[in-house]
Amino acid sequence: MSTATVSTIRDRFLRSHERPVWQERPTWAGQGLKLVVILAMIVAVGYPFLLAIGTSLSSKAELAANGGYVLIPDHPTLEAYRVVLNGGVVTRAAMVSIGVTTVGTALSLLCTVCLAYGLSRPGTFAGKPLLLLVVGTFLFTPGIIPNYLVVQQLGMIDTYGAMIFPIMLNAFNVIVVRGFFQGIPEELHEAARLDGAGDFTVLWRIVLPLSKAVLAVVGLFYAVAYWNSFFNAMLYINDPDKLPLQVVLRGFVLEGDTFNAKAMGVSVLPATTSLSMAVLILAVLPIIVVYPFLQKYFVKGVLTGAIKA
Incomplete structure (x- = not known):
């Protein structure tokens, strides 16, 4: 065997055993x-x-x-926190934000799961047109005026529903959950059908228990969106008692709104900057507390759903 032949075989062997770049030792x-x-x-x-x-x-x-x-x-x-929590303005706004976030997240998950499950099953009536309609919302989004006219026609101006229904369904979350549902083995569906289970039973008893990861991630996405939302409240809410925490925070930090010392029950208020930062910390604290408990689901939930979509 010639030297050239030996070199060629050796080069082919080395190339066949080369590892990809991302597998090399850093x-x-x-x-x-x-x-x-x-x-x-x-x-x-x-x-x-x-x-x-x-x-x-x-x-x-x-x-x-x-x-x-x-x-x-x-x-x-802790004077700034005591003043903020005793004043009533921030605590009332926080309760509004908690209620909107809780109810909105529950409704959003319900609608997302139902729509995603229907789109993930083969043979769904008008499944492809509905999927194209969902995907089309990525490209064509309504403006502020059409949104306002719809909310006004539905009679939701100055109601809590105006902060929930306009953002209740997110197309990206639907696509992610649909992809995750498609990754569930078809044999499980067939076995349930043989036992006489209907669509609702299959969804409740089989699909949802296997989808805790993606539901946790999507639920966190919705919760963060509701908790941080302030623009819809600024557009649709006129009653100051119905404003969420983020609007109060925005008005206090950016527009220079101040608390009333008599309403707080104190003779001298802390510095405005201290009050602003106290409200800011209280606004971000719930998300910071919840996020570590759901972090482990992120890679499993989002990547699996996105890859299979």
């Missing part, structure tokens, strides 16, 4: 670059949040001495 330079990027992201995200916490715990004198913002207060105080 280099020290690559690991160092990843570490630098992660640390930079932690600082970019964590520093503003810690600054908000520190400022909310600071007194007027300390804020004045440090230019209005404090990272680590020397003498932390």
Whole structure:
């Protein structure tokens, strides 16, 4: 056997056993670059949040001495949180946000699961046109005026329903859940049919217990959207008692609204910046508390549904 032949065979053998780039052992330079990027992201995200916490715990004198913002207060105080929670404005708005988020998330999950299950089953009447209609909403979205006219014609102006129904169904979440449902083995459906189970029984007893991951992720998507939504409330809500927390926060931080000292039952209010940061922390706290419990479902739920869609 010639030397050229041996070299060719050896090269083919080496190429056949080469690993893809993403399976190669990372280099020290690559690991160092990843570490630098992660640390930079932690600082970019964590520093503003810690600054908000520190400022909310600071007194007027300390804020004045440090230019209005404090990272680590020397003498932390909860006065700003006490004033905010005792005033009634923020607590009432928080209850509105909690109610809208809870009811809206439940209705959104119900509609998403029903529509996604129908679109995932072969032989569904008008399944393809409905799927095209859902996908078409990615390209053609209604403007503010058509949305307002629809809500007005339905008689939902100045009602809690105006903060739920216009955003109750998300096309992306429907596609993700549909893809996840399609990944469930068909043999399970056939076995249930042989036992005399109908569509509702199959969905409730078989499909939903196997879809906890994707439902947790999609439910979190909906909950975050409802909790952070303020634009619909600004458009459709006229009664100040029905405004959600995000609108109150926006008005207080951006428009310079202040609390009334007499209404708070105090003689002197804390610094406006401290009150603003206290409201900000209270607004983001629920999502921060819930997210770690659902984080483990993200890769399994979203990637599986998206890949199979």
